[in-house]
Amino acid sequence: MTETSTKTCIYPGCERPAVPPNPLGGPQPAFCDLEEHNALTAHQERQRLANHGSMTDDPPKRRGSDG
Numbered sequence: 001m002t003e004t005s006t007k008t009c010i011y012p013g014c015e016r017p018a019v020p021p022n023p024l025g026g027p028q029p030a031f032c033d034l035e036e037h038n039a040l041t042a043h044q045e046r047q048r049l050a051n052h053g054s055m056t057d058d059p060p061k062r063r064g065s066d067g
Helices: 039-057
Strands: none
Touching: none
């Protein structure tokens, strides 16, 4: 019997289904078939979103001397 629930890509904002598991076994991949959706780019996108959110929540901080 096949599993009816499909796993969704874990890339931020992606709602595509994850690639199906290999027929020879192993875990199902966590990402869809888009080449740019992988662990590295997902991490970078989460960091970009976190930085963007913190920039809009707090006033910008100045670096350097005041003089």
